[in-house]
Amino acid sequence: MGFVCGAVTLVTTIGQGLQAKAAADDAAKAAKEVGEFNAGLIERDIDLLEKQRAIVNSNLATAKRRAKKDFRAVRGEQRAAFGGGGIELAEGTPIYVGLESANEVDFQVDQMEFENEITNMMISDQQEDARLQAELSRMRGGAEAASVRAQGNRSLISSLGKAASIGYEMSGGRNMY
Secondary structure, three states: OOHHHHHHHHHHHHHHHHHHHHHHHHHHHHHHHHHHHHHHHHHHHHHHHHHHHHHHHHHHHHHHHHHHHHHHHHHHHHHHHHHHOOOOOOOOHHHHHHHHHHHHHHHHHHHHHHHHHHHHHHHHHHHHHHHHHHHHHHHHHHHHHHHHHHHHHHHHHHHHHHHHHHHHHHOOOOOOO
């Protein structure tokens, strides 16, 4: 192998290794960006779930106010019916009917609060799942980036090894130091 040809091969080999390393570094950066982008999309769901929680809690407050208002209306109708019938409102059946109605409203409100709490727990679970998915996406992006960088380093090391062999051959197998 002639000196010029050997030198060109030596420089080309090193250049190919450097290009492979640079390409791997670019691919690693892209893999990390994809993982981060996907994580951002997933984390957007966490915010949407928090908005859903606010709506659910607001609906509960509205339903409770409506139930109490409806109870007052029913209680008024009961009083009017009993009073119009000439029944004493301070004792007996009117009181029992009123207590029964109040207990029913309390039960309905308790049931709404329980269902709301279950919904909030489900939302919290979905948020935690989304957080974990986002973290996993970042980890996958980081792992893929590390793998691609390692491939680039292997290419560079291989090219340097080939270049060293070429340099050794060009020197006629002599120790150059």
